[in-house]
Amino acid sequence: MDSFLPPSQRCSYDCEKDPTGPLNRKQLIEHINKQAIETPDKPELKPYIPGTVRGKKWIPPPQPVKEQEANEQIAIDLGDEYEQALSSATQDEIIDLAAILGFHSMMNQDQYHASLLNKGQPLGLGWDGITKATKQKIFPMEPPNPSDPDETIQKVEDDEPKYIDLNWNNIKNVSHDKFDKLFKALEKNTHLETLSLANTGLTDREAEKLAELLEKNDTIRVVNVETNLITPSGIVRLIKSLLKLKSVEEFRASNQRSQVLGNKIEMEITQLIEKNPTLLRLGLHLEYNDARHRIATHLQRNIDTKRRLARLAVTSS
Incomplete structure (x- = not known):
């Protein structure tokens, strides 16, 4: 569809009635607003009572057995060597490991790039870093083109x-x-x-x-x-x-x-x-x-x- 065509030529609908006069958009909008204000609201058949359930309450069906089993936590035995290494690892080391494994949702961008570049984790963030947004960098406005x-x-x-x-x-x-x-x-x-x-x-x-x-x-x-x-x-x-x-x-x-x-x-x-x-x-x-x-x-x-x-x-x- 050509966006340069006027709206009247973009569709195949043609009104056979003769126009009663020129279109005045301002008067049309005022008429619509007036009709909306003067039309009374339909009263409710039953008054609203807070906390009252009307009609049949929807109860979700039970989950299939396979989905319940998939949602259960799976215990993984990593071995004594890995368990000992992870139990003694510092918070910064665990964040670096998460960046290596690709767990981006566990850290913010500053922590992730610091892990990849081996710069050391920023101070004062830790696991709370995901909840803190990176400060926006303010760039100056581009000057107007001076060309004549x-x-x-x-x-x-x-x-x-x-x-x-x-x-x-x-x-x-x-x-x-x-x-x-x-x-x-x-x-x-x-x-x-x-x-x-x-x-x-x-x-x-x-x-x-x-x-x-x-x-x-x-x-x-x-x-x-x-x-x-x-x-x-x-x-x-x-x-x-x-x-x-x-x-x-x-x-x-x-x-x-x-x-x-x-x-x-x-x-x-x-x-x-x-x-x-x-x-x-x-x-x-x-x-x-x-x-x-x-x-x-x-x-x-x-x-x-x-x-x-x-x-x-x-x-x-």
Whole structure:
């Protein structure tokens, strides 16, 4: 179901009656609230008396014999050597043993990581550590993006040699005209290598323009369009555009409006990536194991090929 369609077009129900007038949402809500207030409550047939059981009281059936036997505690004989070692073990040693055996519910994260890293248990926790939450780490707020879209577009148009990284991440309310100017300027740019457009409100309209750009520009190596409003078909269009010049090495497009791509889209993306010999990293959430495994195997093959060619180039020089 396309979420961009209005609600009236998402279902097949059609009302044959003619509308009596335009819809006034405020008046409708006020009418509903008024009806709810004026409608009297239905009186109970029997008054409520605390502690009185009405009707037949439900009694749970007895447990089967097998479940009763399974719930009984099982005594395990560990032997005299283990019994003696455990009886003389300290509390910290037992916590370390629980971490080794994987009993995560017996300790908190600080105790577990301290056991794995052999740092010694934190003081004052003991078995009560599971009831004490780890203190939250406060991180400072990320500062706003200081980039000026108009200034960066001018640098791209001028094709400045030192300007190789364009970062528009988290810039709100970027107009369609600015995106069009940017993509048009990038068609002739020969120095920009990283294009970051995360959380800028990109839709399929801008994704189509970006795909046309990637089919013409052979200098861009990294493309980041995460956290936007691109549909699964728009993501497929972008990945398909990478096969034209085969110059992009990293592509990121996770966290879009449609979180689930679906099996058909994921298989189509997998087939497109398996045809790309230059893509090294892909930032995209995939739900099915087959698609994840095939893409990971192909990307690792591309990385190995690039390392092998770089090694041969060094030895030959």
